[in-house]
Amino acid sequence: MxxxxxxxxxxxxxxxxxxxxxxxxxxxxxxxxxxxxxxxxxxxxxxxxxxxxxxxxxxxxxxxxxxxxxxxxxxxxAPIYLDxxxxxxxxxxxxxLFSANTLHIMSQAQxxxxxxxxxxxxxxGGKMALYGPFHFEGAPTGVGNERFDAMLRASDPLSGIRDFEAVRDHAQAHGLAFFEEVAMPADNRILTFVRQG
The missing domain is CATH 3.40.50.150 (Vaccinia Virus protein VP39)
Known part of the structure; x- marks a missing residue:
């Protein structure tokens, strides 16, 4: 199945x-x-x-x-192997590049x-889009994300919802200029970036 x-x-x-x-x-x-x-x-x-x-x-x-x-x-x-x-x-x-609901199930280092x-x-000029829940200025965007983050961290202390600002800044430090943040249903977001030359 x-x-x-x-x-x-x-x-x-x-x-x-x-x-x-x-x-x-x-x-x-x-x-x-x-x-x-x-x-x-x-x-x-x-x-x-x-x-x-x-x-x-x-x-x-x-x-x-x-x-x-x-x-x-x-x-x-068909899929290729990538860890x-x-x-x-x-x-x-x-x-x-596109990735959905991955950052919060990894450790921050990953x-x-x-x-x-x-x-x-x-x-x-290449583009990257990341979808998922994000905190803003260290705070959850809603009660649902607050509970989800607590559940993630109780299961694995290294996982958890990441701060938008930290993701943005880390990407920009490695040549991915922040383009846009788009609000999505259920307190999720898409963050978009463009690779600088």
Whole structure:
């Protein structure tokens, strides 16, 4: 059976609206942490100008491949192995990066490494979009995110919702200029960045 995430089902339309505009001039996107594969299955046929390269750790490949097998979108590519801690990262040609709901399930060190590697992978003018919950000035955006953050940290003290300002500043320090923050349903956000030359 294909894995299924209700959250993916709920958030895919509003994310698509942002990506269709922000990635309109892009050709190939690497999705970091494709998870169930649902986002790729939904986005690829609706963004036919983009080649959508999925990636994740090997334990998630079977689920992504199940969605891939049912898709008729030729631009939805089977997953490659990618762990943010691997060195080096696989050689991937891309001019865009997308990652959803990953920063808060990693340690901060792993999240910073993902941003640094993403910056190194993108060419000048390349674009990155990060989706998920974020705190602002150290405070949650709502009661739901406050509870979610507490649950994450109780399960793994190294995980947790990251501060927008820290993510923005770390990305900018590695050549990814902050472009825009877009409010999404359920107190989530998309943060967008452009690789400087």
């Amino acid at each position: 294909k894995p299924f995430s209700p959250a993916c089902e709920r958030n895919q339309e509003p994310i698509l609206a942002v990506l269709a505009d922000f990635f309109a001039d892009r050709k190939r996107v690497l999705e970091i942490g494709s998870g169930t594969g649902q986002h790729a299955a939904f986005f690829a046929p609706r963004l036919p100008f983009l080649t959508w390269q999925t990636s994740d750790r090997r334990e998630h490949h079977a689920g992504i491949l199940a969605w891939h097998a049912e898709s008729e979108a030729a631009n939805f590519l 943010v801690e691997m060195d080096p990262w696989p050689r991937v040609t891309c001019d865009a 999240g910073w490494r993902m941003i640094e590697k993403a910056a190194a992978l993108l060419p000048p």
